[in-house]
Amino acid sequence: MPTDELESHLRSTFARAAADFENPDQARQRLLLRDYHPRRGNRRLAAGITTAAALVVGLVAVIAAVGHGPATRATPLAAPALRTRLLAAIDTASGDILYAHGGPAPGGGGTFQSPAYPQPGQKVHIRILGLGSGGAIFKDGEYSFMMPSGNDGANSYTSNLDQGGLQLSGTVMDVNHFRHLWGAWHSKFILGFTLDAAGIRAEIANGQFKVVGSTELRGQRAVELNINVPPNNEASPHVTTARLWVDATTYLPMQQFLRMSNGQQNVTDYTFLRPTAENLAKLRPVIPAGYTRAGRIQVTGPKPTMIKK
Amino acid sequence: MDWVSDAASRRQFEGFAVQASDSLLRTGYLMTGDARDAEDLVQETFLRVARRWNRVRSMDHPAAYARRILINLVLDDAGRRSRQQAELGPQDAAIDAADESATRALRDVDDLAEFRWALAQLPARQRAVLVLRYWADLPVAEVADVLGCSAATVTSTASRAAARLAQALTTSGLPSTGSTNRPS
Numbered sequence: 380m381p382t383d384e385l386e387s388h389l390r391s392t393f394a395r396a397a398a399d400f401e402n403p404d405q406a407r408q409r410l411l412l413r414d415y416h417p418r419r420g421n422r423r424l425a426a427g428i429t430t431a432a433a434l435v436v437g438l439v440a441v442i443a444a445v446g447h448g449p450a451t452r453a454t455p456l457a458a459p460a461l462r463t464r465l466l467a468a469i470d471t472a473s474g475d476i477l478y479a480h481g482g483p484a485p486g487g488g489g490t491f492q493s494p495a496y497p498q499p500g501q502k503v504h505i506r507i508l509g510l511g512s513g514g515a516i517f518k519d520g521e522y523s524f525m526m527p528s529g530n531d532g533a534n535s536y537t538s539n540l541d542q543g544g545l546q547l548s549g550t551v552m553d554v555n556h557f558r559h560l561w562g563a564w565h566s567k568f569i570l571g572f573t574l575d576a577a578g579i580r581a582e583i584a585n586g587q588f589k590v591v592g593s594t595e596l597r598g599q600r601a602v603e604l605n606i607n608v609p610p611n612n613e614a615s616p617h618v619t620t621a622r623l624w625v626d627a628t629t630y631l632p633m634q635q636f637l638r639m640s641n642g643q644q645n646v647t648d649y650t651f652l653r654p655t656a657e658n659l660a661k662l663r664p665v666i667p668a669g670y671t672r673a674g675r676i677q678v679t680g681p682k683p684t685m686i687k688k
Numbered sequence: 689m690d691w692v693s694d695a696a697s698r699r700q701f702e703g704f705a706v707q708a709s710d711s712l713l714r715t716g717y718l719m720t721g722d723a724r725d726a727e728d729l730v731q732e733t734f735l736r737v738a739r740r741w742n743r744v745r746s747m748d749h750p751a752a753y754a755r756r757i758l759i760n761l762v763l764d765d766a767g768r769r770s771r772q773q774a775e776l777g778p779q780d781a782a783i784d785a786a787d788e789s790a791t792r793a794l795r796d797v798d799d800l801a802e803f804r805w806a807l808a809q810l811p812a813r814q815r816a817v818l819v820l821r822y823w824a825d826l827p828v829a830e831v832a833d834v835l836g837c838s839a840a841t842v843t844s845t846a847s848r849a850a851a852r853l854a855q856a857l858t859t860s861g862l863p864s865t866g867s868t869n870r871p872s
Contacts, residue, residue: 381850386822388794389850392803393823397714399800406727407709415701415738481696509703518703645696 408567461590461602461630462583468630469496469580476652476662477576481634481645488518491661495576495651499528504662516556519664524549554664560673561666576649579623579632582606593627596634600627701741705734708751711824712758718819719762721808733758755824756834759816763835794854806856814849821846 381389400406473496480489488510497503503526509518524547552563582588591603606621620638625631629651637645652658712733716726737744737754744750807815813835820831821842832839 381847382791385791385794385850388791389818389822390825392794393718393819396800396803396807397718397823399804400714400717400726401723403710403713406713406723406730410709410713410727410730410734411702411705415705415734507703509700518707643697647696 404566462586464630465583465625466580468625469576469583469632472496472629472631472651473498473576474654476654476658478650478652478661479647481648488516491652493654493659493662496580497526497577499526501526506662506664508664516554519556520551520553521662521664522549522551552664554666554670556667559667559670561664561670562673564674576632579635588623591622594624596624599633601625601633602627602630697741697745700745701738704737704745704750704754708754709734711751712754715755715819715824716758716762718804718807718823719759719812719815721804729758729761732761752830755820759820759834763812763816765812792854792858794857802857806853809856810849810852814845814852817842817845818849818853 477495716729
């Protein structure tokens, strides 16, 4: 066993050598831009996965992902009047806070995003809250950035996905509940997702849905829509079925259901919250008393080296 | 093959990748001495984790699993490159005396490029012991678990590795592994 003094020198020298890594942010961005998943049959979905990995700011706009493949553009199926109402509803609620949560993962947490449908020049805040099966928080972070110009419509949204997402810079705040640390720093990141409301709006604007019928969801009247999924001959898994439920009164999205070719299913619930002070507070990670502010590396890196006395 | 295949699972994987990348990059950097090699290592690690994500995500510490993959990638590669490479340095009898010189050598390190070069001269398994023990700050038992050896082997290997590191720092007399150039 090396002596305590030698171990102490080893720890401090290793810490210095590891900190000497040049441009870790760039390496990290390159890594997170890469696609670690098999190719899907749909470019939208693949792009969403890849670029969302770069940031994890929000949920992959899977509705947008399945609506129209690169090679197949289905005939619009939407009822024109309903399409108009759906688009108007999202536009009207564009300044709200969108809370998206659900899925098969235990706990789940969710994503709060404000505004729900950002316009160029608007400040966007996205908080990602991850909860474990026992309700304990394992992830709590916020990304803030300015929505760049030229991203105000369905076409620019989808073209951004095709190009691998938006290169952005902004502020990242992260609370590490394992180490009782928090930090905030300026950083560059990729906006690849998402903006669920924007993705859904893009799909509706392109008319890639048909009305299934009226139903009830969460005690409210809802309209069930079947999102058009183009034929897909590529390797599994890929989306085979996509459904969207919208509120029959407000016409805002309530729930999305996806079935994959391997049988897996995913449900995401949407809630639009008015931007009251109480709701806006939900965009900010909570820093429990006693947590220490630390630099980025300390917050996101490995357990700090302890020097033995 | 349980690829990351649904939105919630993908979100989990993405969160994992964001959180784990910094630590993995630095671990890879210490193991290889080269930033680009470290990036390649982490990419391969993420690919392997993604393939098994539905199982990995239920683990208590997915990042530890990823670190184990990364370390094994280095060890496997080192094994392919040099099957005959000796993994041990000085004999046990020399270890106590070597601790003192190692302490002195590390105290005097001010050129981190020199340190990385010296680290790269160690056999991969010795390097892994030092990186896991003194950078990742893992207990001896966890290092042993990662490397598939006993705790006693970790402890003795750490001493040998430290001595060999010190020797490289002070005399630059170690035989080269053939894969790393001394920094200019």
